[in-house]
Amino acid sequence: MTRIGVVVFPGSNCEYDAASAVTQLGAEAQFIWHSESDLSGFDGIILPGGFAHGDYLRPGALARFSPVMEAVARYAADGGPVLGICNGFQVLAEAGLLPGALQKNRGLTFLSESTTIIVVSTTSVLTRNATKGQELVVPINHFSGAYTCDDATYDALVANGQIVLRYKDNPNGSRDDVAGVANEAGNVVGLMPHPERAMSTLLGSADGRILLESFVGVKAPTGAGSSR
Amino acid sequence: MNYNVIVDVTLRKGIADPEGSTIERALPALGFTGVSNVHAGKSFRFDVEASDESAALEKATALAERLLSNPVIEDANARLAEEA
Incomplete structure (x- = not known):
């Protein structure tokens, strides 16, 4: 059975939603406390939403120094699939595992609403089952979600297909509507929208499923994340 | 010191x-007219144990770049506080 690790920092609050979503897709979810350092045996790692370490200083600024992040970096370097949702995306950006940074929303308001995102690239672990141009309705829930990076980084992201998702109607001032980005290899992805909260039409949308199905369907290379 | x-x-x-x-x-x-180029930032104040001023600033700069700022979007500048 596919085993997905869900990292729990002090202040994470979407870990149960993430675990529930991957369980609904037939995988097994296991929580990983932020002080742990061995990620061997996992087929994928999710950094969930929330307010890790209270979001003090900057979102993700303290969480990136949690012991588990060294293990996440090793796991990612070994090709293991890593997904950062919302606060998890902020942590991955602070840790340098994804390019760019997330700033306070244009308008300085906390946004909690449904958004439409467009699939830009299907080479990442999050979008490989989706279709280019596909529109997905997925909620957002953040204060610091405006993606930013310098011009050289942006050009490289476009050239390499690392911009994975864009907003249809930019809600937060993200550079060129960016909603999600991947690393160069495509095995580390971060996005501000919450696919784990779009798992059922009864609750508004089931469009998150195709994203998480893609992620859960990827297997980590053997030995990824083992301590050494 | x-x-x-x-x-x-x-x-x-x-x-x-x-x-x-x-x-x-x-x-x-x-009623405050004629004010432009407004920028918001953060300020941190702390004591550093070091042998001299430049060593103190070097340490402060290093920790500012590693933790207090995100170099992707922020600049950090360390200076000695005026004598109290």
Whole structure:
């Protein structure tokens, strides 16, 4: 059975939603406390939403120094699939595992609403089952979600297909509507929208499923994340 | 000895500063005209144990770059506080 690790920092609050979503897709979810350092045996790692370490200083600024992040970096370097949702995306950006940074929303308001995102690239672990141009309705829930990076980084992201998702109607001032980005290899992805909260039409949308199905369907290379 | 250090963290040039521009837009309504180029940032103040001033600043700069700022979007500047 596919085993997905869900990292729990002090202040994470979407870990149960993430675990529930991957369980609904037939995988097994296991929580990983932020002080742990061995990620061997996992087929994928999710950094969930929330307010890790209270979001003090900057979102993700303290969480990136949690012991588990060294293990996440090793796991990612070994090709293991890593997904950062919302606060998890902020942590991955602070840790340098994804390019760019997330700033306070244009308008300085906390946004909690449904958004439409467009699939830009299907080479990442999050979008490989989706279709280019596909529109997905997925909620957002953040204060610091405006993606930013310098011009050289942006050009490289476009050239390499690392911009994975864009907003249809930019809600937060993200550079060129960016909603999600991947690393160069495509095995580390971060996005501000919450696919784990779009798992059922009864609750508004089931469009998150195709994203998480893609992620859960990827297997980590053997030995990824083992301590050494 | 202990040196009292101030670190200012500001957004890099060209990075959108929604706080700064919101403050700037609010000022005329309060009667403060002729104020422009408003930028918002953060300030940190702490004591550093070091052998001399330059060693204290070096340490403060290193920790400012590693933790207090995100070099992708922010600049950090360390300076010694005025004698109290």
